[in-house]
Amino acid sequence: MGRGRAPCCDKTKVKKGPWSPAEDLRLMSFIQRHGHSNWRSLPKQAGLLRCGKSCRLRWINYLRPDVKRGNFTPEEEETIIKLHNSFGNKWSRIASHLPGRTDNEIKNVWNTNLKKRLTRKTEASDSPMEYSDSPSSSSSSITSNEDRNMEMIDQTVQESGARKPNEKPEFLKVISRHPSDEPKETASSDSSTSSYASYFCNVARPEDIKGPTTLEGKIEIPFESDIDFWNLLDTLDPFQSTNTEQNECENSKAFNAVEKLDGEDECREWLRYLENELGLTGGNGSDNLQNTDHTTSLHQKMNFEPEIEPGMDYFPIWSSSPQNFCI
DNA sequence: AAGGGAGTCAACCGCGGAGGT
DNA sequence: GACCTCCGCGGTTGACTCCCT
Numbered sequence: 001m002g003r004g005r006a007p008c009c010d011k012t013k014v015k016k017g018p019w020s021p022a023e024d025l026r027l028m029s030f031i032q033r034h035g036h037s038n039w040r041s042l043p044k045q046a047g048l049l050r051c052g053k054s055c056r057l058r059w060i061n062y063l064r065p066d067v068k069r070g071n072f073t074p075e076e077e078e079t080i081i082k083l084h085n086s087f088g089n090k091w092s093r094i095a096s097h098l099p100g101r102t103d104n105e106i107k108n109v110w111n112t113n114l115k116k117r118l119t120r121k122t123e124a125s126d127s128p129m130e131y132s133d134s135p136s137s138s139s140s141s142i143t144s145n146e147d148r149n150m151e152m153i154d155q156t157v158q159e160s161g162a163r164k165p166n167e168k169p170e171f172l173k174v175i176s177r178h179p180s181d182e183p184k185e186t187a188s189s190d191s192s193t194s195s196y197a198s199y200f201c202n203v204a205r206p207e208d209i210k211g212p213t214t215l216e217g218k219i220e221i222p223f224e225s226d227i228d229f230w231n232l233l234d235t236l237d238p239f240q241s242t243n244t245e246q247n248e249c250e251n252s253k254a255f256n257a258v259e260k261l262d263g264e265d266e267c268r269e270w271l272r273y274l275e276n277e278l279g280l281t282g283g284n285g286s287d288n289l290q291n292t293d294h295t296t297s298l299h300q301k302m303n304f305e306p307e308i309e310p311g312m313d314y315f316p317i318w319s320s321s322p323q324n325f326c327i
Numbered sequence: 328a329a330g331g332g333a334g335t336c337a338a339c340c341g342c343g344g345a346g347g348t
Numbered sequence: 349g350a351c352c353t354c355c356g357c358g359g360t361t362g363a364c365t366c367c368c369t
Contacts, residue, residue: 018337018363040354056355057338092357103357108336111359 015049019058023048027055028063061102068100072109080106081114 019027030046036059039052048055061067072080076098083094091103091110098106 016339038354051339053340053355054338060356061337089358104337107358112335 013049014043014051014054016054019050019062023050024058024063027058031059031063057104061104066100067102072101076101077109077114080110081118084110084114 015023026046026048030042030048034045036042036056039056041052042048043050043052043055046055050058079098080094083097087093089107091107095101095103095106
């Protein structure tokens with residue numbers, strides 16, 4: 001392979017950085033309808049100005065329906081410690097033992113939390129553990145490490161109970177949390193997208209919900225509205241398989257033209273709808289938008305100073321009602 | 328109130344492996 | 349076997365928030 005690696009995509013024509021809500025919706029909608037047999041061609045087919053790898057990453061780490069959000073439980077942390085002791089930095093392998101958890105998430109938890117915790121433990125101990133970052137050389141060492149693992153786990157449980165979680169806006173805690181999870185310890189810088197994405201993927205999807213869902217009794221999300229939303233998504237198919245490149249180009253032009261005219265107002269409408277769906281407004285969205293912490297945070301978290309860059313984002317466009325939703 | 332350091336995490340980058348031609 | 353494409357993985361980065369001074 002002496003020619004060097006060809007770039008996976010034209011770096012000058014793809015958008016980088018955080019995903020916008022519209023991009024997420026577009027990706028979710030496309031994958032729901034067409035699957036993801038070819039990541040490389042997916043962005044083009046879906047009308048996304050993203051690298052295929054970026055789409056894949058976003059899907060796997062965030063948008064996938066079965067991805068589990070929220071704090072790692074002590075049991076999960078225990079598992080990670082054990083598996084890391086066995087496999088080393090084989091995050092995907094570790095992730096395969098933790099349903100719903102992604103390798104990226106596990107890697108982050110390890111690097112930012114567990115690793116330091118174990119280091120502290122090691123330093124504080126009179127008889128330092130022989131723990132190392134490298135994988136054990138034989139399977140027998142897994143067994144021999146069991147006791148030490150359990151010791152670490154005890155420490156882990158104790159510390160996790162003692163830690164005071166950083167407060168996250170209440171609504172973000174609710175909608176970003178898997179129902180069985182503990183509250184998220186910290187708010188992510190990009191938790192805007194994580195929140196609503198999890199809302200769609202973990203809460204709102206009809207196949208995931210057997211009836212009205214109550215999360216800690218705080219928000220009751222009507223099943224029907226979610227079905228409506230997903231049915232609505234189902235009706236959206238601006239990317240028919242017969243689409244030609246030219247058609248896609250025309251679609252993009254049309255989207256851009258519309259969003260230039262209406263981007264900000266329509267974004268507000270869309271956000272209001274989202275908040276109504278989440279039960280965060282009492283019918284008059286605008287009042288609550290300014291008076292509650294969580295909705296203020298929602299605006300902040302969603303980067304709600306719409307930055308409409310020509311040819312970049314395709315914000316969802318609401319007309320007078322959600323039924324006129326289009327991307 | 329302002330500033331800086333620490334912590335967190337989503338996203339990017341580059342590499343290697345698998346599979347096809 | 350050489351070359352190519354695509355996917356997946358692991359390391360790293362950068363943006364953001366929180367907390368302390």
